[in-house]
Amino acid sequence: MIFDVSLPLYLLIALILFCVGLYGALTKRNAIVVLLSIELMLNAVNINLVAFAKYGLYASLTGQVFTLFTMTVAAAEVAVGIAILISLYRNRDTVNVDEMDTMKR
Amino acid sequence: MDVKDIFSYDWSYLLPEFIILGFATLLSLIDLFMGKRANRAVLGWLALLGVVLAGGFVISNMQELDEPISYMADMLRVDDFGNAFKLLFLGGVAFTLLLSLSYLKSGEVRHQGEYYYLLLTGLLGAMVMASSADLLTLFVGLELLSLSSYVLVGLRKKVLASNEASFKYVVSGGIATAFTLFGMSYIYGLTGTTNLYEITQRLSEAYASGFGFLVLLAFACLVVGLGFKISTVPNHMWAPDVYQGAPTPVTAFLTTVSKAAGFALVFRLLLVAFIGLFNPDQVSGGGRVFLEELSVYLSIVAALSMIIGNTMALRQTNVKRMMAYSGIAQAGYLLVPFVTLTSLFFEQVMFYLFAYLLMGFGAFAVIMVVTREQQTEDLKAFAGLYHRSPFAAVAMSIFLLSLAGIPVTAGFFGKFYIFWSAIWHENYWLSAIMIATSVVSYYYYFGIIRQMYMRPGSTEARLVFPTGAAAVVAVTAGLTVLFGIVPGAAIDYIHANFNSGFDFGSMLTPGR
Numbered sequence: 001m002i003f004d005v006s007l008p009l010y011l012l013i014a015l016i017l018f019c020v021g022l023y024g025a026l027t028k029r030n031a032i033v034v035l036l037s038i039e040l041m042l043n044a045v046n047i048n049l050v051a052f053a054k055y056g057l058y059a060s061l062t063g064q065v066f067t068l069f070t071m072t073v074a075a076a077e078v079a080v081g082i083a084i085l086i087s088l089y090r091n092r093d094t095v096n097v098d099e100m101d102t103m104k105r
Numbered sequence: 106m107d108v109k110d111i112f113s114y115d116w117s118y119l120l121p122e123f124i125i126l127g128f129a130t131l132l133s134l135i136d137l138f139m140g141k142r143a144n145r146a147v148l149g150w151l152a153l154l155g156v157v158l159a160g161g162f163v164i165s166n167m168q169e170l171d172e173p174i175s176y177m178a179d180m181l182r183v184d185d186f187g188n189a190f191k192l193l194f195l196g197g198v199a200f201t202l203l204l205s206l207s208y209l210k211s212g213e214v215r216h217q218g219e220y221y222y223l224l225l226t227g228l229l230g231a232m233v234m235a236s237s238a239d240l241l242t243l244f245v246g247l248e249l250l251s252l253s254s255y256v257l258v259g260l261r262k263k264v265l266a267s268n269e270a271s272f273k274y275v276v277s278g279g280i281a282t283a284f285t286l287f288g289m290s291y292i293y294g295l296t297g298t299t300n301l302y303e304i305t306q307r308l309s310e311a312y313a314s315g316f317g318f319l320v321l322l323a324f325a326c327l328v329v330g331l332g333f334k335i336s337t338v339p340n341h342m343w344a345p346d347v348y349q350g351a352p353t354p355v356t357a358f359l360t361t362v363s364k365a366a367g368f369a370l371v372f373r374l375l376l377v378a379f380i381g382l383f384n385p386d387q388v389s390g391g392g393r394v395f396l397e398e399l400s401v402y403l404s405i406v407a408a409l410s411m412i413i414g415n416t417m418a419l420r421q422t423n424v425k426r427m428m429a430y431s432g433i434a435q436a437g438y439l440l441v442p443f444v445t446l447t448s449l450f451f452e453q454v455m456f457y458l459f460a461y462l463l464m465g466f467g468a469f470a471v472i473m474v475v476t477r478e479q480q481t482e483d484l485k486a487f488a489g490l491y492h493r494s495p496f497a498a499v500a501m502s503i504f505l506l507s508l509a510g511i512p513v514t515a516g517f518f519g520k521f522y523i524f525w526s527a528i529w530h531e532n533y534w535l536s537a538i539m540i541a542t543s544v545v546s547y548y549y550y551f552g553i554i555r556q557m558y559m560r561p562g563s564t565e566a567r568l569v570f571p572t573g574a575a576a577v578v579a580v581t582a583g584l585t586v587l588f589g590i591v592p593g594a595a596i597d598y599i600h601a602n603f604n605s606g607f608d609f610g611s612m613l614t615p616g617r
Contacts, residue, residue: 062297
C-alpha cells in the first residue's frame with residue numbers, strides 16, 4: 001500500500017465531519033439542509049465505528065454491525081422528519097426554520 | 106462468549122415485551138381492516154388490555170426469578186432493575202391510554218389507530234431500554250421510543266403548533282442521537298465490545314493506558330446526548346415547545362414515561378459503564394474517577410437544570426410550557442442521587458420517579474380537561490375552578506403541592522430522600538441550590554392555586570369530567586397522599602422486591 005492511513009486520521013475526519021454537521025444543523029435556515037446536516041453527524045459516527053472496527057484497541061466486527069444499525073435508524077429518522085416537514089409545509093407554506101416561531105417564548 | 110442456539114433460551118420471561126409487540130401488530134392490522142367510520146375507542150381498550158396483561162407477566166417474572174436472566178450475551182436482560190422500570194412504564198402508559206380515550210373523542214386527532222399503536226411501540230422501546238445491557242439494543246430501544254414519540258407529537262396534522270413541535274422535536278432529537286452515538290463509538294473503539302459489563306472492565310484499562318481524554322470525550326458526548334431524553338440543561342430547549350404543541354396525553358407520556366426511560370438509560374450507560382474507572386496516578390489506593398471527577402460535571406448539569414427550569418417557569422403564562430420548565434427542574438433534582446451515590450440510590454430514584462409519575466399524570470389530566478373546556482392553555486383557564494369543580498381543584502392542589510415538595514405528599518418524601526443523600530455526601534452547594542430553587546418554584550405552583558381559589562372565573566357552570574380522566578385524577582391523587590403519609594411502605598416494597606443487583610455500598614469512598 002502506498003498510503004498508510006492511520007487511525008488518528010480517520011478519527012480527525014470523523015470529528016471534522018461531525019462538527020460541520022453540527023454547525024449546519026444549528027445555523028442553516030432551510031429545514032431540508034438541517035436534516036441533511038444531521039445525516040452528516042450520523043455518518044461521522046459511521047466512519048468512527050468502521051475505523052475502530054479495523055484499528056481499534058480491540059479490533060472486532062461488532063463495529064461494522066453497529067454501523068448497519070446506525071444507517072437503518074438514520075434512514076427511519078429522516079423519513080419521519082421529512083413526513084413531518086411535509087405536513088408542516090401544507091399548513092404554513094414554508095420550509096424555513098426561522099419562520100417556525102408561532103409558539104411564544 | 107459461547108454461542109447458544111436461539112431456541113435454547115427460555116423466552117417465556119420476555120412475555121411482557123412479546124405481548125406489547127403482539128398487541129401493537131394486532132392493533133395495526135385491526136385498524137387496517139376496520140371501516141373508515143368505525144369507532145376507534147375499542148382499539149384503546151384493547152391496548153389497555155395488552156398493557157395490563159404485560160404488567161401481570163412482569164409481576165410474575167419478579168416473583169419467579171431470583172437471578173437475572175440474560176439473552177444473547179446480555180443483548181436483553183430480565184433483572185430487577187429492568188422490572189421495576191417496566192412496571193413504571195406500563196403504569197404510565199395505562200394512565201396515558203385512559204386519558205387518551207377521553208381526549209380523542211373531540212376528533213382533533215384523525216388517525217386514532219396510529220395513535221394507539223404508536224403509543225405501544227414507544228412503550229416497547231422504553232421497555233427494551235430498561236432491560237438491556239448492550240449498546241446496540243439500548244440504542245435501538247432509544248430510537249424506537251424517540252421515533253414513536255416524534256410522530257405522536259405531530260399527530261394533530263392540521264394544527265400548526267403540533268407540526269412545529271414535532272419538527273423541532275425531530276431536529277433536536279436527531280442532534281441528540283448523533284451525540285449519543287458519537288460517544289458510543291468512542292466507547293466501542295476503546296473497548297471493542299458493545300456489552301456493558303465488558304465495557305466496564307476494558308474502559309478502566311483504556312483509561313489507565315493513556316486514553317483518558319477519549320474516555321472523558323465519550324462521557325461528555327453521552328451526557329449531552331442523553332440529556333435530551335431527560336430534558337436536562339444542555340439539551341432542554343425542545344421541551345417547552347414540544348410540550349405545548351403535543352396533544353396533552355402525549356405530553357404527559359413524554360414528561361413521565363419517556364423521562365423515566367431516559368433515566369434508565371443514564372443509569373445503564375453512565376453509571377454502569379463508567380463506575381469502574383480508577384485513577385492510576387493516585388498513590389492512595391486509586392480513587393474512583395466517576396465519584397471524583399465525572400460526578401462534578403453531572404452535578405453542574407443538575408444544578409443548571411434546577412436553576413434554569415425553575416426561573417424560566419416563573420415567566421410562563423401557558424400552563425403546559427410552565428409544566429415543561431417544571432419538568433426540566435425535576436430532571437435536575439433526579440440527577441442529584443446519580444452524583445451523590447449511596448446504598449439507597451435505587452430506592453431514591455424509583456420512589457421519586459413513581460411519585461413524579463403520579464403527580465405528573467394527575468396534573469396533566471386536570472390540565473387536559475380544563476384547557477379543552479376553556480379553549481385556552483393560559484393560566485387564566487384555571488380561574489374559579491374551585492367553584493366549578495371542587496374535586497378537580499382539590500386534586501390539582503395536591504398535585505401542585507407534591508410537585509413543589511410540600512409535606513404530606515409523595516413528592517415531599519421523594520425530594521427529602523434525594524436531599525438527604527446530598528447532605529450525607531457533604532455536597533452542601535448542591536443541596537443549597539436544591540432548597541433555593543424549590544422555594545422559587547413555590548411561586549409559580551402557587552400561582553395556579555391562587556387562580557383556582559381566589560380569582561373569579563368567566564363562568565360558574567359545573568365542569569364535567571370524562572370518566573377516564575376522572576379515574577386517573579382520583580387514583581393519582583389518592584396515591585400521592587397515601588405515599589405522602591406512609592412513604593416507608595413504598596420504600597420497603599422497592600427494597601424487598603427489587604434487588605438492584607448493583608452493590609453501591611462498596612463503591613463509596615471509605616470513611617463516609
